[in-house]
Amino acid sequence: xxxxxxxxxxxxxxxxxxxxxxxxxxxxxxxxxxxxxxxxxxxxxxxxxxxxxxxxxxxxxxxxxxxxxxxxxxxxxxxxxxxxxxxxxxxxxxxxxxxxxxxxxxxxxxxxxxxxxxxxxxxxxxxxxxxxxxxxxxxxx
Amino acid sequence: xxxxxxxxxxxxxxxxxxxxxxxxxxxxxxxxxxxxxxxxxxxxxxxxxxxxxxxxxxxxxxxxxxxxxxxxxxxxxxxxxxxxxxxxxxxxxxxxxxxxxxxxxxxxxxxxxxxxxxxxxxxxxxxxxxxxxxxxxxxxxxxxxxxxxxxxxxxxxxxxxxxxxxxxxxxxxxxxxxxxxxxxxxxxxxxxxxxxxxxxxxxxxxxxxxxxxxxxxxxxxxxxxxxxxxxxxxxxxxxxxxxxxxxxxxxxxxxxxxxxxxxxxxxxxxxxxxxxxxxxxxxxxxxxxxxxxxxxxxxxxxxxxxxxxxxxxxxxxxxxxxxxxxxxxxxxxxxxxxxxxxxxxxxxxxxxxxxxxxxxxxxxxxxxxxxxxxxxxxxxxxxxxxxxxxxxxxxxxxxxxxxxxxxxxxxxxxxxxxxxxxxxxxxxxx
Numbered sequence: 359x360x361x362x363x364x365x366x367x368x369x370x371x372x373x374x375x376x377x378x379x380x381x382x383x384x385x386x387x388x389x390x391x392x393x394x395x396x397x398x399x400x401x402x403x404x405x406x407x408x409x410x411x412x413x414x415x416x417x418x419x420x421x422x423x424x425x426x427x428x429x430x431x432x433x434x435x436x437x438x439x440x441x442x443x444x445x446x447x448x449x450x451x452x453x454x455x456x457x458x459x460x461x462x463x464x465x466x467x468x469x470x471x472x473x474x475x476x477x478x479x480x481x482x483x484x485x486x487x488x489x490x491x492x493x494x495x496x497x498x499x
Numbered sequence: 500x501x502x503x504x505x506x507x508x509x510x511x512x513x514x515x516x517x518x519x520x521x522x523x524x525x526x527x528x529x530x531x532x533x534x535x536x537x538x539x540x541x542x543x544x545x546x547x548x549x550x551x552x553x554x555x556x557x558x559x560x561x562x563x564x565x566x567x568x569x570x571x572x573x574x575x576x577x578x579x580x581x582x583x584x585x586x587x588x589x590x591x592x593x594x595x596x597x598x599x600x601x602x603x604x605x606x607x608x609x610x611x612x613x614x615x616x617x618x619x620x621x622x623x624x625x626x627x628x629x630x631x632x633x634x635x636x637x638x639x640x641x642x643x644x645x646x647x648x649x650x651x652x653x654x655x656x657x658x659x660x661x662x663x664x665x666x667x668x669x670x671x672x673x674x675x676x677x678x679x680x681x682x683x684x685x686x687x688x689x690x691x692x693x694x695x696x697x698x699x700x701x702x703x704x705x706x707x708x709x710x711x712x713x714x715x716x717x718x719x720x721x722x723x724x725x726x727x728x729x730x731x732x733x734x735x736x737x738x739x740x741x742x743x744x745x746x747x748x749x750x751x752x753x754x755x756x757x758x759x760x761x762x763x764x765x766x767x768x769x770x771x772x773x774x775x776x777x778x779x780x781x782x783x784x785x786x787x788x789x790x791x792x793x794x795x796x797x798x799x800x801x802x803x804x805x806x807x808x809x810x811x812x813x814x815x816x817x818x819x820x821x822x823x824x825x826x827x828x829x830x831x832x833x834x835x836x837x838x839x840x841x842x843x844x845x846x847x848x849x850x851x852x853x854x855x856x857x858x859x860x861x862x863x864x865x866x867x868x869x870x871x872x873x874x875x876x877x878x879x880x881x882x883x884x885x886x887x888x889x890x891x892x893x894x895x896x897x898x899x900x901x902x903x904x905x906x907x908x909x910x911x912x913x914x915x916x917x918x919x920x921x922x923x924x925x926x927x928x929x
Contacts, residue, residue, distance in 0.1 A: 394657060395646075397639055450625060457628035458635060 361387040362406040363496060366413045366448055368393055372479030373421075373472035377412035379481070379489045380468075386497040396451040400460050408464040410496055413448050415469025422471060422484030424492055429456075429465035468492055502526065504893075506901050511908065513613040513623070516915025520904060521751075522885070527893045534881045534908065536752040536915050547868040552578045552837050552859045553664050559855070559870065560658045563914060565608065568601040568649065569848030571662045572723050573855040573870075578664045580738075581842025581859055582835045589828035590666040591723075596676075596821045597652040597662070598722045598846070599814040603686065604645030604656070605849035606769075606807040606814075609912045610697065611638025614804050617906040618700035634696065637689050641811065644682045648818060651675055666832030676822045683815050683822075690812035691787050697804050698791035703903065706798045707887060709880065710759065711771035714847050720779045720813060721772070723846045729765065730774055730796070738843040740854050746871065754915070757876040764879035767851025768911060769806040770797055781820070784813035800884055800910040807912075837863030848873050850912050874913045881911055 365381025367374045369391075381389035387410070390402055403409045415425050427434060433456075434449045448467075455461045470488045481489070504524040511518045516536075523531035543562055547555060555574040560567035572594060579586060586594065611634065612624040621627040628635040646656035651671055653659025661668050712733065714725030727743075728734050735743060746755040759765050773788075774796040780788065788809045797806055839861040845854045851873030858867040884907050892900060 394655075397642065400639070401643070450623075453625045454628055454635070457625055458632050 359407045360405060361408045361410070362403060363387050363389040363410045363412065364392055364399065364402055365389065366392050366396075366399070366411065368475075371475045371477055373470075373482055373485045374414045374475045376414050376470040376472060376481065376485050376489055377468075380412045380470075380492050380496070383489070383493045384496050396448055397454070399448065399451050400455050400458075403462045403465075404460075406462050408466070409462040410466045410468065411448065411452075412468045412470065412492065414472040414475070416472060417469075419471045420484075421473040421482055422488040424488055424495075425469040425471065427467040427469070429467050430461060430463075434467070503530075504897065506897050506904070508901060508905060511905060513616070513909055514913050514915060516913075518908075518913065518915045520885070520908060522889065522900075522904065524889070524893060527890060529886055529889050532882060532885055532889075533751045534878055534885070536754045536878070540753045544868045544870055547857075547865050550865050552581070552857065552863045552865060553835075555855075555857065555865065555868070556662055556664060557658075557660070560662075562870070562872070564657050565605050565914065566601055566848045566850070566853075567658045568598050568653070568662070569846055569853045570855075570870075571659070572598060572846040573844045573848075573853045574857075575662065575664050576724060576737075576844025576846060577842040577855040577857050578837075578844070578859075579835055579842070580844055581840045581857060582837055583840075584665065584833060584835050586666060586833065589670070589826060590832065592821050592825065593652060593667060593670060593828075594662075595723050596818055597649055597659070599818040599821070600645045600648030600652070600656075602645070602722070602814040602849055603811055603818075604642050604649065605912075606811045607638050607641035607645060609849075610693070610804055610807050610811070611635060611641075613912065614807075614909055615697065615700075617909060618697075618702075618801075618804070634693075637693065641686055641689060644679075644686045645814075647682065648679055651679060663832055665835040666828075666830075668831060670827055670831045673825055673827060676825055680819065680822060683819050687783060687812055687815040687819070690808055690815060691783070691790075694787045694791045694805060694808045694812065697808055700804070702799060702801045703888075704799075705801065705888060707800065707884060709766040709770070709774075709798060710763070711774040712765045712767050712852060712876075713771040713775045714845060714852060715775055716779075718779065720776045720781070720817070721847055725845075725847075727845065727852065728775055736843075737845040737854065738841075740843070740845070740871070741856070744871075744876075746875070752878060754875045754878060755871075756878050757871060758879055764883045765876065766880045767873045767876050768803070769810055769849075769851075770800065770803050771851060772847060773797060773806045773809070780809070780813050781816040783816050784809055787812045800907065803910050803912075837861070850874060850877075850914055852876065872914070874911070874915060877911050877913065881908055881913070884910075 365377035369375040378391040519535040556571040559570040649656040654661040714721035715728040716725035854871040856869040
């Protein structure tokens with residue numbers, strides 16, 4: 359079974375880089391740090407059996423909360439994942455892939471609740487802890 | 500009856516950046532109409548002051564993730580103009596080639612994902628994808644081919660890092676470019692097929708007598724350089740932009756409104772380029788335009804989708820021609836020594852004319868910068884379109900009128916992020 363971890367975000371915007379950190383630290387599966395356009399995600403996961411996608415989330419939950427969504431089960435909840443400045447975000451790409459029949463057999467999305475996304479800022483301590491926890495969950499699975 | 504109606508779109512969908520529209524009607528009369536850009540100002544011109552002339556391409560590329568090559572090219576043109584240097588032969592071809600990649604990528608995004616859903620009655624490309632999966636897949640692949648061309652020449656597709664004043668840091672090998680040929684050949688035929696598809700869309704019966712402004716260049720469909728021309732006789736060097744155009748601030752937009760000093764709005768972008776330069780298209784692109792029923796000039800903004808597809812075909816064909824004739828230049832760039840001067844540069848961004856002006860000192864530090872993106876220039880034309888479109892359609896219910904007006908705005912593929920260096924809609928009826 360081909361398992362893949364993809365982290366998305368902007369490394370230069372504080373907590374928004376959380377997904378990239380997770381992808382950079384996991385050991386049990388190849389990790390891809392993706393800070394590029396969202397449509398490309400469909401090419402990245404082509405051929406994988408199980409994809410774990412990690413992104414920043416903003417839902418109003420306490421900072422560092424880890425949300426988990428089984429994307430194959432149905433449409434993603436609106437407004438949870440961070441949006442892109444250029445009209446296409448991860449959630450839209452996942453829905454486009456669903457329409458086109460290009461979702462991987464299993465797509466698990468983790469969203470880490472973020473707080474500070476200042477340009478050039480550091481990761482918040484709560485987000486750092488969530489990253490450690492999530493890497494443990496993925497590698498221990 | 501002259502009831503008041505108000506239609507407001509607070510957040511326009513399928514445009515790049517944050518904008519809104521507001522319309523107030525009294526009976527059939529438009530009392531107020533605004534295309535609002537509320538994306539915060541981005542102060543790029545101020546960031547540039549004090550920076551080295553050589554940094555302008557990389558800094559200004561950050562204005563837009565979709566058309567960074569346009570910013571890099573206009574900045575390079577201006578700095579080279581300031582230094583009295585001209586890029587010729589192979590390096591000039593490479594600059595044109597990477598720009599073709601940006602046209603393909605940017606136009607594919609707009610045609611398939613932002614604009615086609617309007618004509619087919621879908622809220623989004625996602626909704627359209629279930630019924631037209633082959634079209635959406637073709638759009639994705641076209642976009643990817645444009646991106647790949649940008650990556651091969653630019654190092655990466657978003658904010659490329661291989662472009663510099665005077666040329667490139669590294670030029671590609673012939674083999675690297677030849678590897679792109681099969682994809683570009685596929686893209687050209689896909690554009691031909693897409694043109695037949697979009698030409699059959701239901702276009703509103705609407706024409707406007709625009710003043711079209713675009714670059715013109717002898718012997719080629721202008722992309723990366725040229726003189727500024729119009730369909731009403733304007734023919735000026737880029738450095739004379741300021742003598743013929745002016746900008747002003749209006750309270751409802753964080754992007755300056757540009758207008759002709761002789762009065763009124765003008766139109767930049769694919770329709771303008773096509774109107775001025777259609778006789779200089781490559782042969783296959785010309786055939787595709789003809790098959791799609793475009794005359795020499797197209798004044799229906801809704802049909803800009805067809806013109807964009809023709810420009811995708813043109814960009815593919817032109818890229819193939821440039822690759823075919825490619826010989827790796829002896830050096831990746833020419834030296835550019837700064838001097839105390841003012842430099843002007845322009846190029847045809849996917850959305851239209853992009854003008855830069857820099858004042859630099861003898862050491863190469865930037866004293867002042869002035870950037871005029873295409874969406875800023877099109878704001879007045881967008882408002883004029885809406886004002887002309889509403890009369891005769893006021894019988895439509897609010898939601899239908901709103902949908903059509905939003906569509907009219909999207910014809911411009913407005914890039915609000917660029918313009919603020921916008922789209923919400925409000926219709927008020929009274």
